[in-house]
Amino acid sequence: xxxxxxxxxxxxxxxxxxxxxxxxxxxxxxxxxxxxxxxxxxxxxxxxxxxxxxxxxxxxxxxxxxxxxxxxxxxxxxxxxxxxxxxxxxxxxxxxxxxxxxxxxxxxxxxxxxxxxxxxxxxxxxxxxxxxxxxxxxxxxxxxxxxxxxxxxxxxxxxxxxxxxxxxxxxxxxxxxxxxxxxxxxxxxxxxxxxxxxxxxxxxxxxxxxxxxxxxxxxxxxxxxxxxxxxxxxxxxxxxxxxxxxxxxxxxxxxxxxxxxxxxxxxxxxxxxxxxxxxxxxxxxxxxxxxxxxxxxxxxxxxxxxxxxxxxxxxxxxxxxxxxxxxxxxxxxxxxxxxxxxxxxxxxxxxx
Numbered sequence: 001x002x003x004x005x006x007x008x009x010x011x012x013x014x015x016x017x018x019x020x021x022x023x024x025x026x027x028x029x030x031x032x033x034x035x036x037x038x039x040x041x042x043x044x045x046x047x048x049x050x051x052x053x054x055x056x057x058x059x060x061x062x063x064x065x066x067x068x069x070x071x072x073x074x075x076x077x078x079x080x081x082x083x084x085x086x087x088x089x090x091x092x093x094x095x096x097x098x099x100x101x102x103x104x105x106x107x108x109x110x111x112x113x114x115x116x117x118x119x120x121x122x123x124x125x126x127x128x129x130x131x132x133x134x135x136x137x138x139x140x141x142x143x144x145x146x147x148x149x150x151x152x153x154x155x156x157x158x159x160x161x162x163x164x165x166x167x168x169x170x171x172x173x174x175x176x177x178x179x180x181x182x183x184x185x186x187x188x189x190x191x192x193x194x195x196x197x198x199x200x201x202x203x204x205x206x207x208x209x210x211x212x213x214x215x216x217x218x219x220x221x222x223x224x225x226x227x228x229x230x231x232x233x234x235x236x237x238x239x240x241x242x243x244x245x246x247x248x249x250x251x252x253x254x255x256x257x258x259x260x261x262x263x264x265x266x267x268x269x270x271x272x273x274x275x276x277x278x279x280x281x282x283x284x285x286x287x288x289x290x291x292x293x294x295x296x297x298x299x300x301x302x303x304x305x306x307x308x309x310x311x312x313x314x315x316x317x318x319x320x321x322x323x324x325x326x327x328x329x330x331x332x333x334x335x336x337x338x339x340x341x342x343x344x345x346x347x348x349x350x351x352x
Contacts, residue, residue: 085144167203
């Protein structure tokens with residue numbers, strides 16, 4: 001019987017999806033397996049997660065636990081746009097590059113329209129004309145939703161002022177606003193802001209609340225700040241196969257994730273390790289850090305020999321995907337200072 005080797009945590013830098021689950025979450029799932037509970041989200045675990053999210057966001061929210069970030073993003077967008085609408089997003093966004101057409105599928109054909117900006121963040125000056133482009137023209141898709149990623153795919157983080165400014169531009173034109181928060185906790189830690197300040201107080205209508213990358217096993221959630229969307233989101237979740245019969249196992253993960261600020265502690269650890277790695281790389285001649293890590297992923301330029309030797313030593317990371325010589329390292333809550341220092345030592349040893 002063949003087995004696939006598991007990359008040791010200290011050498012796994014492809015994605016924070018490589019990390020295992022927090023022990024607290026594993027224990028919560030095991031506890032949820034004991035005894036019986038009502039199905040389809042009518043269980044006490046889902047109720048507890050809803051209460052905790054309402055406390056965290058400082059208002060009542062509707063939550064819909066789902067099994068993937070793709071489901072969270074696409075069901076949220078489907079509830080916010082008609083089939084003849086368009087979703088304005090950055091060219092680097094996950095929904096534009098890494099969802100295999102799922103946004104178009106779940107929205108019944110709404111079009112993704114990209115809006116540029118530096119550091120993978122939408123430029124307000126570019127968004128201004130985009131929200132009104134061919135509005136009212138029956139021959140064209142109609143601007144309907146603005147989707148922003150927080151943190152972005154390049155590791156940058158929108159400031160609160162930037163989110164508010166984009167939200168005002170969108171709302172003034174009649175658009176709804178969605179936030180892809182696959183790394184929501186990492187962005188929140190960087191800003192030292194409150195969840196409310198980074199979402200509904202800044203104009204966000206629906207949030208894709210990520211947990212899987214930050215310690216959960218198989219659970220993310222749609223968090224809606226607009227009660228009028230609850231019914232449609234519920235039906236769309238069911239129709240998409242995301243209304244789990246044993247929802248308590250998704251909800252137990254979210255409940256444990258939110259208990260005693262586990263989610264924030266995990267994100268802080270991942271961010272701190274990324275900053276440590278970035279500082280170390282800047283001090284190594286022959287390497288070039290691209291930008292400053294704001295969340296838990298960073299890009300750098302390494303010599304070809306260095307990359308090849310790191311791979312030969314068992315390190316895993318994306319390379320040459322964006323351009324020759326460009327490497328992406330992603331840290332997680334499982335990485336330790338020793339892990340980072342060993343990687344930096346390997347880079348030093350193999351950089352001419």
